[in-house]
Amino acid sequence: MLRMIKNQLKLLFNNRIAIFFVILLPIALTYVFSSVGSNNKIDLYFSDLDKSAYSTELVNMLKSNKDINLISTSETEIQKKINDNDITEGLIIDKNFETNLFNDKKLAIKIIENYPSAESSIVKEAVLGEASTLKKIAMDSQSISDGLNTSKASISSDLLKQLKVKTNISVDDKGASVTQDKVTTSLIGFLAMFLWFVIIQGFRTLIEEKENDTLERILSAPISYSKYLISKIASTYIFSLILLVVTLAIGKYAFNITFAQNLAAEATIFAIYLFAITGIVMLFVPFIKRQQTLTILGSVLMALTGMLGGSFFPLDEVSSKVILTLSKFTPESWVISSVSNITFNNSTLNSQMTSIIVLAAMGLVSLVISYTLLNIKLKAEKV
Numbered sequence: 001m002l003r004m005i006k007n008q009l010k011l012l013f014n015n016r017i018a019i020f021f022v023i024l025l026p027i028a029l030t031y032v033f034s035s036v037g038s039n040n041k042i043d044l045y046f047s048d049l050d051k052s053a054y055s056t057e058l059v060n061m062l063k064s065n066k067d068i069n070l071i072s073t074s075e076t077e078i079q080k081k082i083n084d085n086d087i088t089e090g091l092i093i094d095k096n097f098e099t100n101l102f103n104d105k106k107l108a109i110k111i112i113e114n115y116p117s118a119e120s121s122i123v124k125e126a127v128l129g130e131a132s133t134l135k136k137i138a139m140d141s142q143s144i145s146d147g148l149n150t151s152k153a154s155i156s157s158d159l160l161k162q163l164k165v166k167t168n169i170s171v172d173d174k175g176a177s178v179t180q181d182k183v184t185t186s187l188i189g190f191l192a193m194f195l196w197f198v199i200i201q202g203f204r205t206l207i208e209e210k211e212n213d214t215l216e217r218i219l220s221a222p223i224s225y226s227k228y229l230i231s232k233i234a235s236t237y238i239f240s241l242i243l244l245v246v247t248l249a250i251g252k253y254a255f256n257i258t259f260a261q262n263l264a265a266e267a268t269i270f271a272i273y274l275f276a277i278t279g280i281v282m283l284f285v286p287f288i289k290r291q292q293t294l295t296i297l298g299s300v301l302m303a304l305t306g307m308l309g310g311s312f313f314p315l316d317e318v319s320s321k322v323i324l325t326l327s328k329f330t331p332e333s334w335v336i337s338s339v340s341n342i343t344f345n346n347s348t349l350n351s352q353m354t355s356i357i358v359l360a361a362m363g364l365v366s367l368v369i370s371y372t373l374l375n376i377k378l379k380a381e382k383v
Contacts, residue, residue, distance in 0.1 A: 001231050008235035012202055021197045022243045026190035027250055041069040042119045045078050046091035050108070052098035054134050058109075059093075061130040067122055078112060088114045089123050101138035107131050185314060188339050191247060192332045193306035195240055195274060199281045200298035202236025207291045225378065229371070233278060240274050265342050265349040269356070273335040276359040279366030280331070286373040309333040334358050 013019070044062070048055050063070050078090035094108035101107075109131060113120050206229075209218060218228060281298065288294045306312065308323060309332025318324055327333040338355040341347040349356075 001227050001234075004228065004231035005235045005238070008205075008232060009239060011205065012235060012239040015201055017201070019243065022191075022194050022240075023247050023250065026187060026194050026247060029186070029190050042067055042123060043069050043071055043087065044089065044091055044123055045071045045073050045081060045087055046093065047073060047075040047078055048093045049075065049095045050093050050097040054098040054101055054138065055093045058097075058127075058130055058134055061133075062126060065126050068126060082112050082114050085114060089120045091123070091127060098138070101135045102142055104135075104139060107135065184343060185336075185340060187248075188343070189306075189311035189332070189336055191244065192273065192309070192335050193302055193311040195244065196277055196281070196298060196302035196305070198240045198243055199236060199274070199277050200294060200302075202239060203232070203281055203285055204291050204294060206232060206285050207288055207294050210289055211291065226371075229374070233282070233367075237274055237278055240278075241271065244270055244274070265347075265352070266339055268349060269335055269338045269342065269352060269359075272356055272359045272363070273331055275363040276331045276366075277363075279363035279370065282370035283366050285370060286377050305330040305332055310336050331359055331362055 046059065046062075048059060059070065062068055075092055078087075078092065081087045082090055090112045092110040092112065094110065096105075097108040099105075099108075107128075109127065111120075111124055111127060208214075218225070221228075280301075284294065284297060288297070308327050309315075309330035310327065311332055315324065315327055315333060315337075318327075334355040338347075338352040341352065342349075
């Protein structure tokens with residue numbers, strides 16, 4: 001069996017198409033998705049009703065933020081765009097903005113939000129951080145003018161001139177963190193999808209044996225077909241693991257992706273996921289007679305489960321209950337959810353036992369059914 005596994009691995013590594021698809025395509029798609037996300041600024045429509053020195057300074061400070069693109073408009077237009085779902089958030093600087101700053105009252109700004117999102121979080125942090133900086137300057141100018149018995153407007157003007165227009169808080173770090181999470185999620189999702197292709201390519205030889213009429217000679221060899229089948233499954237599984245490790249390594253150094261400290265937990269989830277899709281692909285082997293049929297069917301299955309399982313877009317952004325329900329029947333949704341929890345939330349392997357059990361059950365049940373069907377078919381052919 002070890003010799004058969006070794007020989008099968010040699011054949012699989014000669015399959016440059018499978019290696020290309022699994023290593024290069026997930027990384028290329030991750031690069032495209034991350035580039036699109038990183039090059040787009042957040043369009044923030046704002047309306048300055050105060051028209052004071054401090055409201056103008058707030059606008060200038062926000063303009064310096066490289067993640068935000070400010071667009072001036074009216075309050076009515078902002079509300080209309082929110083109602084029409086054209087924008088996710090808008091900023092209103094009320095008339096009493098400067099007055100409230102000097103009187104230590106609540107900030108006279110409104111952030112109108114359509115729905116919570118990563119972009120709205122960045123906007124809120126930027127606006128509130130810069131407004132808090134201006135409030136401190138206003139209070140300091142008030143204290144200085146009272147102590148020196150000088151003009152508050154003069155002190156305030158001097159302090160604003162000395163203020164360097166920089167982001168008061170680490171919004172750029174937050175933005176980088178959000179982008180980093182998107183890149184990592186994309187790579188995990190695309191990997192989960194394209195690993196199907198490796199498994200499919202690994203089992204093409206089983207179909208090829210039927211096409212070339214070599215199955216009878218294999219059955220007459222001095223080794224049980226069960227051991228031969230297990231060697232096929234094992235070699236395909238090992239081949240997929242190797243490509244997975246190589247792809248993750250390239251992704252880490254090419255995109256500077258920082259994975260969680262618990263790498264063993266991530267590896268365990270991916271290994272069980274490979275076991276699951278190995279069993280699912282094996283389900284179709286007894287019924288398929290041509291390699292082309294397996295490739296076409298596998299590609300359709302790969303794309304369909306990838307879309308439903310969250311390989312292209314996060315499932316937490318999906319509002320359709322039908323899609324969310326269907327996603328539970330795809331192995332991608334379970335592996336993406338578990339690996340993401342381990343990567344971003346430092347979750348333990350024990351906390352992902354539900355995913356482990358579901359994926360292991362998918363693989364085990366599928367392998368048992370496919371093995372039983374293959375044996376029935378072989379006995380029928382012998383008769």
